[in-house]
Amino acid sequence: MKVFRIAALALALAAPALPAQSAESVNLILNWTPTADHSPFYYAKAQGWYEKAGIDLNIEVGKGSGVSSLKVGSGGSPFGIADLATMLVARSKGADVVALMSIYANTGQTFYWLKSYGVDGARTFPGHKIGNPPGDASRVMWPAFAKAAGIAPDAVSFVNVGPTAKIAALKSHTVDIISDFYNEHDLKVIEFGADLGFVNWKDIGLNPYGNSLIVNGAFLRKNPKLAEDFVRISQKAFAACVADVAPCLKALLDQVSGLDKENQERQWERIKFLMTDDFTTTRALGWIDAGRMRQDYDLVQTYLGMEKPFAVESAFSTELLDPSIRMDAGRVKK
Template sequence: MIALALACLAPAVPAHAAQTVNLILNWTPAADHSPFYYARAQGWYEQAGIDLAIEVGKGSGVSSLKVGSGGAPFGIADLATMLVARGKGADTVALMSIYANTGQTFYWLKSSGINGPKDFAGRKIGNPPGDASRVMWPAFARAAGVAPEAVTFVNVGPTAKTAALKSHAVDIVSDFYNSHDVKLKEFGSDLGSLNWKDIGLNAYGNALIVNGAFLEKNQKLAGDFVNITQKAYAACVADFEPCLKALLDQVTGLDRQEQEQQWGRIKYLMADEFTTTKALGWIDAGRMQQDYELVQSYLGMEKPFAVESAFSTRLLDPSIRMDASKVPAPQH
């Protein structure tokens, strides 16, 4: 009886140790990644047998290739950039959209004489080599009526873009719309900007992607990962404070106010007619076809493929939807 009583008091031991699962981000951690840190802090991944390891990224091009080669099972990448990588043979599948609207934005100083894309010719654009906007630059250039070869790209790290613009080391930088407030604070009325959506290029932005072979072998784990991630994003939309705390507790060097401002704009990027009615993270087949055609038309597809093979919505939980009442109107 004593032995039985002691056995009952002993802590439960999981039948199987949690499986270490790597997620490579598109860039350095920020507000848009906070749901992953929040869910990890809450133990949600661990409860599903997932020991989540988060790796800092170096651009969507890099994360797409690493996931596509099997170097990491999951990643965050700009969807158009992922399509480019898949056209080169990367084994990648998108499981959930994070940015239903493109976050791609160019920034410049009006005092430099730039008023829009027509003034980009002969200028220097600062961004990292793996930046999605550099990969997709030919599409933007042709849509804006600029010769693709008319600009010079300068390697600038993701955290050095504002400083590079301020010092005039470059004339233009690319960045996500969610960092808009940081630049407004720095440059005020001298700031010029253009979101790619404003010239008709509204390709899907960041998405959760998975290695195709890993997905085939780990259906349940992938399903759990997607549903937990949906749940986390929904929780952060409902109340960002706990998510912000989790992010700041696990990532150093971030400014609280900047991350709060970013999240307000991220909620706008997350919402469209599908994420608010079908499921948070929904990827629409029609829009994916348009994105594929965009990549094919402007960049060419080295190895053409059926676009439906590049994404799946079957793991999404339709009961988890983007709360439209929490979406702020875009501000400039």
């Protein structure tokens, strides 16, 4: 018996130690290719924050907010990044999707053109070609922009242009106008100088929430603790990157090839501006205001129509946010 106990003890000591909790594989589909606004997710992953919470995070490159909304809404990915107006459209079509945290408290949607192409503001868009990907949020919401700008929605034609080919398409005159996020603004200023013209959607009275963290509704109901951990770790990461973006961009550049460090640094300064409003600085970083969400819902309903209307309160939640983590307005350049 003594020999047996000794042998059993030897086997136990020789066996590899099992982790107390195996990490759950979790997918996050981005809205587009990774850039500075996604760097907090890469940073938190590199720091092991998700892993420590039992989350084995995979970050998937996206192909537009329309695509990410539908993939999350169908259960193909538990988490995603999407423009909130685009997500509301998807929800009206049956996508089971809920917003948990705003990234862009202000819309990043911007149209850019060259003045030498005969474009001088939104009212001169008719007859011109706009280049963007088919799943791009600005194309989905184009009817809203057109009505606010006082032009007919069918007065322009759209050309399919990939996210990384927009500047080249504008430079070669393949298209007359491109849509892009405001965080990419400086790259176009450097490329085109005084010939560049632009209009942010906010400038014509449209300021819907932009990119946000979304979750599959069924997944949220089944995994409330995991979802809360994911949101709060992401909040913590964004706050850390606002305080010091250098390690965040390093984590991004270590995993994503083809990005220019200086361009990403410029982008981040614009992103901090987009992240900042009265709610993210006083309630919680990533806060989604109920009043603004009702306005966004009405915007979508008015200009696009809801295939199946729903209570907008069911489309978002701030309950998982950590109110002690707030946006630091003092670090935002005016």
